[in-house]
Amino acid sequence: MEAPIGVIDSGVGGLTVVKEMLKRLPNEPIVYIGDDARCPYGPRSTQEVQEFTMEMATALSKMDIKMLIIACNTATAVALDEVREHFPFPVIGVIVPGARGAVKASKTGKIAVLGTVGTINSHAYDDAIRTLLPNATIHPLACPDFVPIVESGLYKSENASGVVKKGLVGLAGKDFDVAILGCTHYPLVQHHIQAHLPSKVQIISSAVETVFDVERILLSKNITRDDSSKVAPIFYTTGQTQQFLSIVEDWLAIKKPDVRHIML
Ligand code: DGL
DSSP states (O other), X not given: OOOOEEEEESSSTTHHHHHHHHHHOTTSOEEEEEOGGGOOOTTSOHHHHHHHHHHHHHHHHTTTOSEEXXXXXXXXXXXXXXXXXXXXXXXXXXXXXXXXXXXXXXXXXXXXXXXXXXXXXXXXXXXXXXXXXXXXXXXXEEOTTHHHHHXXXXXXXXXXXXXXXXXXXXXXXXXXXXXXEESTTGGGGHHHHHHTSOTTOEEEEHHHHXXXXXXXXXXXXXXXXXOOSOOOOEEEESSOHHHHHHHHHHHHOOSSOEEEEOOO
């Protein structure tokens, strides 16, 4: 099926899921919306996040997508069910796949969850982990300062390392062998996170597991694209195209990506 797969996030975070898509499902056309003008979603009310998520999904439904990935934990936590009910195409989020990846990787059942204030307060990860592992010990931590350093493009700076170190102080003295990057922006600062956690801790991002689910749904619904010619992804942002483009070039190693502005 030629129709594209839609991917949405509050900003550039969903590009971490796109990166895995390009590796594993390189023939699938992608159309992405990042709501950078209203990012971060983490501190916003449930109602706002639900409204904004519906707006992005509606815009993509008009582009005739065959499937939607809510590549944002904050939006997945509060809007997945509503979006699923509203549209005819399959919709997947990133929290259940992330929880599954963490439970698979953990030997002790002691898991740290890093996320936005919205995601942590929703307890969506606690629920998803406990469904799979009822006796899990979970250490949730909101890291509100990480998204702004990623959105501003400063994720490689020295300052970023300091911001991450400070943000992780809440985990000092806690025992866990797996940490979930429960926000799709965080893989861009993963090297800093790894550096400031004990070396035995394995870091899990939901992107890899999410793309397994995408592949499974494409196959089960028989909507995989058969043509093996590549189609360049199209990226829409509600914010500054230049800033978005620099992050796409850097993170996805795409030269001259197709980045366009969109109003929702
Ligand atoms: N990337 C998003 C997430 O996975 C949202 C970050 C934000 O906008 O606060 O939660």
